[in-house]
Amino acid sequence: MVEHKKNAAAYWKANVRLIWISLVIWALVSYGFGILLRPLLSGIPVGGTDLGFWFAQQGSILTFIALIFFYAWKMNQLDKEFGLDEE
Amino acid sequence: MSQFAINLIFVGASFALYIGIAIWARAGSTKEFYVAGGGVNPITNGMATAADWMSAASFISMAGLIAAGGYANSSFLMGWTGGYVLLAMLLAPYLRKFGKFTVPDFIGDRFYSTGARLVAVACLIIASVTYVIGQMTGAGVAFSRFLEVSNDTGLMIAAVVVFMYAVMGGMKGITYTQVAQYVVLIIAYTIPAVFISLQLTGNPLPPLGLFSTHTESGMPLLQKLDEVVRELGFQDYTADVDNKLNMVLFTLSLMIGTAGLPHVIIRFFTVPKVADARWSAGWALVFIALLYLTAPAVASMARLNLLTTIYPDGPTAEALHYAERPDWIRTWENTGLIRFDDKNGDGRIQLYNDVPAFQQTAEARGWAGNELTVNNDILVLANPEIANLPSWVIGLIAAGGLAAALSTAAGLLLAISSAVSHDLIKGSINPKISDKGELLAARISMAVAIVVATWLGLNPPGFAAQVVALAFGIAAASIFPALMMGIFSKRVNSKGAIAGMLAGLISTVVYIFLYLGWFFIPGTATFANVEANWLFGISPLSFGAIGAMINFAVAFTVSYLTEEPPQDIQDLVESVRYPRGAGAATGH
Numbered sequence: 218m219v220e221h222k223k224n225a226a227a228y229w230k231a232n233v234r235l236i237w238i239s240l241v242i243w244a245l246v247s248y249g250f251g252i253l254l255r256p257l258l259s260g261i262p263v264g265g266t267d268l269g270f271w272f273a274q275q276g277s278i279l280t281f282i283a284l285i286f287f288y289a290w291k292m293n294q295l296d297k298e299f300g301l302d303e304e
Numbered sequence: 305m306s307q308f309a310i311n312l313i314f315v316g317a318s319f320a321l322y323i324g325i326a327i328w329a330r331a332g333s334t335k336e337f338y339v340a341g342g343g344v345n346p347i348t349n350g351m352a353t354a355a356d357w358m359s360a361a362s363f364i365s366m367a368g369l370i371a372a373g374g375y376a377n378s379s380f381l382m383g384w385t386g387g388y389v390l391l392a393m394l395l396a397p398y399l400r401k402f403g404k405f406t407v408p409d410f411i412g413d414r415f416y417s418t419g420a421r422l423v424a425v426a427c428l429i430i431a432s433v434t435y436v437i438g439q440m441t442g443a444g445v446a447f448s449r450f451l452e453v454s455n456d457t458g459l460m461i462a463a464v465v466v467f468m469y470a471v472m473g474g475m476k477g478i479t480y481t482q483v484a485q486y487v488v489l490i491i492a493y494t495i496p497a498v499f500i501s502l503q504l505t506g507n508p509l510p511p512l513g514l515f516s517t518h519t520e521s522g523m524p525l526l527q528k529l530d531e532v533v534r535e536l537g538f539q540d541y542t543a544d545v546d547n548k549l550n551m552v553l554f555t556l557s558l559m560i561g562t563a564g565l566p567h568v569i570i571r572f573f574t575v576p577k578v579a580d581a582r583w584s585a586g587w588a589l590v591f592i593a594l595l596y597l598t599a600p601a602v603a604s605m606a607r608l609n610l611l612t613t614i615y616p617d618g619p620t621a622e623a624l625h626y627a628e629r630p631d632w633i634r635t636w637e638n639t640g641l642i643r644f645d646d647k648n649g650d651g652r653i654q655l656y657n658d659v660p661a662f663q664q665t666a667e668a669r670g671w672a673g674n675e676l677t678v679n680n681d682i683l684v685l686a687n688p689e690i691a692n693l694p695s696w697v698i699g700l701i702a703a704g705g706l707a708a709a710l711s712t713a714a715g716l717l718l719a720i721s722s723a724v725s726h727d728l729i730k731g732s733i734n735p736k737i738s739d740k741g742e743l744l745a746a747r748i749s750m751a752v753a754i755v756v757a758t759w760l761g762l763n764p765p766g767f768a769a770q771v772v773a774l775a776f777g778i779a780a781a782s783i784f785p786a787l788m789m790g791i792f793s794k795r796v797n798s799k800g801a802i803a804g805m806l807a808g809l810i811s812t813v814v815y816i817f818l819y820l821g822w823f824f825i826p827g828t829a830t831f832a833n834v835e836a837n838w839l840f841g842i843s844p845l846s847f848g849a850i851g852a853m854i855n856f857a858v859a860f861t862v863s864y865l866t867e868e869p870p871q872d873i874q875d876l877v878e879s880v881r882y883p884r885g886a887g888a889a890t891g892h
Contacts (some may be wrong), residue, residue, distance in 0.1 A: 223343075225881075225882055227884065229881055229882075232881075233792075236393045237773070239389065239393060240389070240393070243386065243389045244847055247386055247534050247555065247827070248552050248555065248556075249380045250554055251378065251382055252548055252551050252555070253548055253552065255544055257409075258427075259544075262393065262517060262870060263512070263515055263522050263528075264515025264525070264526065265515065265523070265524025265525060265526035265527035265528070265542075266515075266524075266526045266527070266542040267542075270375055270378075270542050270574065271515065271873070273375060273378035274375075274380070274381055274514070274600040275381060275511060275514075275597055275600070277381075277382045277385070277386065278381065278382070278385045278589075278593050278597060279593070280599075281385055281386055281388060281389050282589050282590055282593055283419055283539075284389055285388060285389060285392045285393075285582075285585055285586035285589055288392060288393055288582065288588045289392070289579070289582035289583050289586055292397075292579075293579045296883050296884075297577075297581065300884075301577060301882045301883055301884045302579070302883055302884060303577050303579070303883050303885070304886060
């Protein structure tokens with residue numbers, strides 16, 4: 218029981234950590250590269266405009282997809298590792 | 305065959321398909337009615353979620369908004385997709401583990417309070433009803449343009465079709481029709497885009513075409529577009545925005561709002577396992593991205609196409625003669641969505657940005673004001689005609705636009721009816737109701753919801769555009785924070801949650817009313833809705849994110865000042881966090 222509680226707490230901590238990492242990337246590509254940091258990226262040309270524009274209209278969406286699949290894959294692994302997956 | 309007959313065949317065939325699915329997927333129990341039996345494959349659910357989410361606004365309006373605003377309107381692209389990251393990591397898996405039927409179910413149980421449940425029901429109904437009006441009117445517009453019936457008749461036909469599959473099949477019927485509707489709408493959206501991309505850039509993939517070379521001028525497409533719009537006094541298409549705070553908050557509001565919209569959340573209750581809920585969110589975004597990556601390409605290409613049609617020899621040369629205008633301008637003039645007014649009497653169409661800064665240039669060219677007004681909404685619908693595509697593509701667009709509007713309407717109606725039959729009737733008024741009785745109640749509430757939505761569609765309150773902002777604001781400020789705190793904090797108690805939801809809801813609604821009119825009654829706005837009047841430059845449409853922060857702050861403050869939630873609630877929070885069954889997890 219105590220053993221199990223420790224295990225569950227560690228699982229939750231790992232999940233929250235993974236969410237933090239993912240959300241930092243989520244914010245970086247959209248609010249960062251796509252909006253606030255766009256002036257800094259203006260020197261990097263992409264098809265007639267700059268990298269910031271690309272992130273705002275395409276790059277962020279592609280990153281979001283990658284993030285969700287990475288999270289799902291990693292969490293399903295953690296579920297098994299901690300023995301908390303559904304039978 | 306006439307265009308009308310082709311449109312009729314496409315729309316008729318798609319409707320026959322939806323009704324066929326409805327008959328095949330009848331719901332026999334409340335579990336089937338609310339969550340499609342809970343056995344939907346995650347990829348299938350992803351596709352249904354994409355159709356559920358992508359409304360008339362995504363299909364018809366978004367590309368037009370981006371075409372008009374350029375980079376500044378990228379918020380829609382990031383905001384309406386980024387919410388799925390929040391959904392996949394912060395809400396969907398845990399709510400699936402909780403394993404009940406509705407969003408207020410979770411809020412009511414987690415905050416052990418009928419009051420909290422009722423506040424959630426109220427937020428859900430306001431957000432969903434306001435949203436559904438837009439879908440019904442969108443369906444009406446699509447009908448009247450393509451099937452030459454009146455707006456009202458079109459709306460009635462749409463209501464009857466939704467009625468058939470939503471009332472009969474509930475979530476089960478809706479799920480499988482949404483899959484069919486997704487296929488129809490994505491094909492309809494993509495085909496014209498591919499042709500336009502080929503014509504302008506030679507690249508068959510619109511998202512790549514956006515960043516390729518414009519074949520005719522040999523310049524990059526976006527650079528060419530910037531050049532043309534600049535000559536006509538518009539801001540550069542790719543120009544950066546000054547008010548970045550507002551752009552960030554607007555994007556954030558759309559993201560949080562997306563994650564908090566009940567009709568999207570309940571789609572994740574239909575998959576068999578927690579792991580499936582995570583995958584399903586990813587698949588949903590893949591299917592959504594197919595349209596969202598195409599939309600910005602459609603936006604820039606259609607804008608360039610329109611301007612080169614008006615100025616065949618470049619924006620500094622003579623404009624097109626009105627008498628020589630192409631057929632699609634004639635067709636859309638009939639709807640009133642394109643209007644021409646020959647202000648300088650030269651018989652030519654001058655389209656430019658009529659602002660003081662450009663007046664001198666315009667006068668030098670002999671222009672006496674902008675002469676062509678083009679409604680943003682026609683961009684996608686007129687796309688096949690602008691690109692001279694065969695008439696069956698136009699029929700496809702008609703079916704696609706209707707699929708987008710109807711799939712979202714059905715999802716919203718289900719969210720509303722389950723809140724009424726499950727949360728109000730079973731949850732508060734008559735908890736002893738039998739499964740059969742509840743199923744009947746669900747069907748009746750669905751029917752009533754459709755009648756109300758149709759009535760509101762026939763008598764639109766005249767503020768349809770603003771109310772969508774209200775729907776997102778409410779979802780962002782009230783529902784999302786309550787759900788997230790319910791999962792990630794054991795300390796937030798019922799008093800905190802209710803105070804937080806009310807504070808978020810009221811602050812957002814009041815901020816919107818201050819600028820858009822109290823209860824949207826024209827002329828009652830306290831301040832003119834211009835940037836100079838906004839608090840810290842935050843537009844009323846961007847306030848949802850602030851409302852959410854207020855909700856979090858109030859909920860935590862009140863919770864820490866009052867008692868801890870009871871032990872069984874803390875155990876409930878524990879149990880939603882782990883995919884394995886609660887019984888097994890405590891290991892007794």
